[in-house]
Amino acid sequence: MTGSETTEAVWYMLVGVLLIAVALARSVIARLPMTGAMIYLVVGFVIGPAGFGLLDVSIHENTRVLRVITETGLIVSLFAIGLHLRAPLENNLWSPPFRLALPAMFITIAIMAVAAHVGLGFSVGAALLLGAALAPTDPVLASELRPREAGDDDPLRFSLSGEGGANDGAAYPFALLGVLLCLRDTQALSHPLLLTAQLVWGVVAAVGIGWGMGTLTETLVAKLRIRYAKAMGFEGFLALGLMAACYGVTILVHGYGFLAVFCAGVALRRREMRATGEEKPREALRDVSHGERRAAAKDPNLAHAYLAESMMAFSVEMERIVELALMLLIGAVISAHWRELLGWAPLAMMLLLFFVARPLAVYAAMAGTGTRWRQRLVSAWLGFRGVGTFYYLLFALERAPEQARALMPIALGVLVASVFVHGVSASPVLNWYYARRPPAPE
Secondary structure, three states: OOHHHHHHHHHHHHHHHHHHHHHHOHHHHHHOOOOHHHHHHHHHHHHOOOOOOOOOOOOOOOHHHHHHHHHHHHHHHHHHHHHHOOOOOOOHHHHHHHHHHOHHHHHHHHHHHHHHHHHOOOOHHHHHHHHHHHOOOOOOOOHHHOOOOOOOOOHHHHHHHHHHHHHHHHOHHHHHHHHHHHHOOHHHHOOHHHHHHHHHHHHHHHHHHHHHHHHHHHHHHHHHHHHHOOOOOOHHHHHHHHHHHHHHHHHHOOOOHHHHHHHHHHHHHHHHHHHHOOOOHHHHOOOOOHHHHHHHHHOOOOHHHHHHHHHHHHHHHHHHHHHHHHHHHHHHHHHHHHHHHHOHHHHHHHHHHHHHHHHHHHHHHOOOOOOOHHHHHHHHHOOOOOHHHHHHHHHHHHHOHHHHOOHHHHHHHHHHHHHHHHHHHHHHHHHHHHHHOOOOOO
């Protein structure tokens, strides 16, 4: 057996053992102050250059490959989030997520960018890039904060999930503007009205395409199944196809693909909700056994709920695999650069983000909403940073490599700190919140 064959065999064994171990220990992990992401990150570090050297990925030489892999993972996660958010758009549940995803994120970007420019001496473009990378909360690592099922109206979970779904796309214009400033693209910057129109178009196109494709896909498939018993099964193919097509079409027209995929999930769930009614889809499908699934997929009363729930279940399983793969890669990258993360700048920016920028942004954005102080406090703390931050770091390195090099230790340092600090504290904080939350009115 050659050396390369031995390495391949070790890789198969390592991934297999890790998957089985996490599956068997899932209930134990859920009861402990830890997350799967913490385990994957440590394993990635150990198999990286600082450990056994089984995974040596250069963030500078493999930037595009890493960016595409990370992009794919975010697409799956954002679609899954959208499918979890089952509430009428006029419901007050939507107000906190929009406030956290827009004004709170803008405030966070401003604080972090000013600190990087004034305190660290970054150029305006690099400082804006750093702010755009650090501001969005992460949709992958915060999956445990999501609604427990579609139709769960818990305000905290709904708010944090909606925020994570929307702000990855909302951060894109700031990252793009940061790149233009870094490259001193005078042609784009000299026409501010045109640039503003392009940035606004990115949002409008994303929302329109995502909402339209999500609604059309659900309507078409449900109609084919109910009337003609066609397009049966393969919900996973439908989910992946909708994600990929929605993202691709949006990028082609210069829209923000992340926002489009999130909107597609929300729209698909919205269409299901209109057909199923106030009853939660899981309750509607409660009595459907495995052998009756094909009949349920054709039943006018169950087809919409069955389609949405099947696509969501597939997306969640895919997301877990994506989380493992991405955190192993990120762990290996950190293994190659861990010494750079030990400076004072990553620590200072991490403390500023966690204890100043995030709380100020949340409290300012939630002012006047009437939300309870405990919900604001928990929302201010549980702002996971992870895969989204890594994506925007790669985005910056790919487009403005020289200017973005200084961002890497700070972005990776904040990412590592968030995985462990927020991961360890999430369960105790949530237990405290739910133990003291007053019961909902009957």
